[in-house]
Amino acid sequence: MVKSIMIQGTGSNVGKSMLVAGLARAYARRGLRVAPFKPQNMSNNAAVTAEGGEIGRAQALQARAAFSAPHTDMNPILLKPETDTGAQVIVQGQRRGTLKAADYRKDKSSLLTAALESFDRLCSDADLVLIEGAGSPAETNLRAGDIANMGFACAAGVPVVLVGDIHRGGVIAQIVGTQAVLDQTDLDRIRGFAVNRFKGDIRLFDDGRDDIAARTGWPCLGVVPWFEDAWKLPAEDMMDIRSHAGGAFKVVVPQLERMANFDDLDPLAAEPGITVEIVPGGRPLPGDADLVLLPGSKSTIGDLAYFRAQGWDIDLLAHVRRGGHVLGLCGGYQMLGHSIDDPYGVDGRPGKVAGLGLLDVETVMAGRKQVKLTEAVALETGTTVSGYEIHMGRTTGPDCARAWLSIGDRPEGAASANGRIRGSYLHGIFSSDAFRTGYLASQGQSSDTAYEDGVEATLDALADHLERYMDLDLLLALAESPARQ
16 A cells, blocks of 8 residues: 655755655665655746646656656646746646736635645555655744645645754754644644754764754654765756856856756756856856856746846847857747747736847747657757757747757757857757767867766765665655545
């Protein structure tokens, strides 16, 4: 009979996603059929499933860790922020619409039903379902109608392990304080705690660990040291992406406010000869960039305005005059054209704005949202490229005659006459080793990195790490058959 357990955190970004990925690989290596699940996620860095749906990238990585294919049931509710007060709502992989925060809270009962349906389907074909919470159960103002943490745990009848992050400080208060504010119904779900991201000799925290156990009455499942190779795994949250120092060739990425689907940065950061520099707002684009990569965006017109407000449009023109290269992917591709026309307001307010004018193309935001896995061919080298499309809008113009990819018989992308400025709707292209090698060769750089092999090795190393520092036998013993089964 299937068993399940939920990993909740004392706050956002305490390492829940990484722990679930490592646990999925560890238990899968033990021969269990493992399925990851997150009832509600908030991320603009989505992954595309084979059935043409969207889920959080963390759940796609966790599925990979479990040796299974990503499925929309693994993350039935995905929120993709478009503004400070509104988000696109994806339900079981498909776009339902855009809701303001207040309206979303009113719609939660139907969303819980969808989440439980997906959870039940996963349970029907798994030995162990590892559930990841979102944010913190201690946010008592959000408890009514909650579907992300204790609300889901109670509805599904699953046990909970609470994880604190010692790296940010105050971990004893994080865990003991969470216990203090939860009501008894929620407390009855918790079976133990773990402490994550310890730096140094973990024996120095023995007294702290024992103090938490004494105050809460919960067993400790482990004090997990900092996992140094975490950066080698695909990042989900914009807060998780970091500049990475490598070789002399510098890729500069402006950090847009609604940056989305930035997973092409991970394979580039894994290259020893490449330095990837993420430039936050308020700083100019560095003058020594070899390539400026404009990433995807959940709100292209809004991020274009943000781009200009930082003065990055001036920096980018200077970069082009110096002979630098520019690559725009999806939203970044749309920004490079002469104009972006959004007659129906699918990207925000209806209207038409001027683009950066570096490609002779124009974009109209209309038609159905394209969400699909895609195989393409790089026209210059003939190499196969695996990627995905996830966008609204259609881009046309003279520079599309210089497409540099093809999808079946359809040309894809656009390029300037000198080839130094390019754009495409295809995400994930740099994960393909042959394509990345060819692209970097065109920039005078060599590559012999096997990126996907590196991800697999890192997942195995993460599983080894958790086997060493967590009591995985106890964790598995604490898992229970969901009350709904």
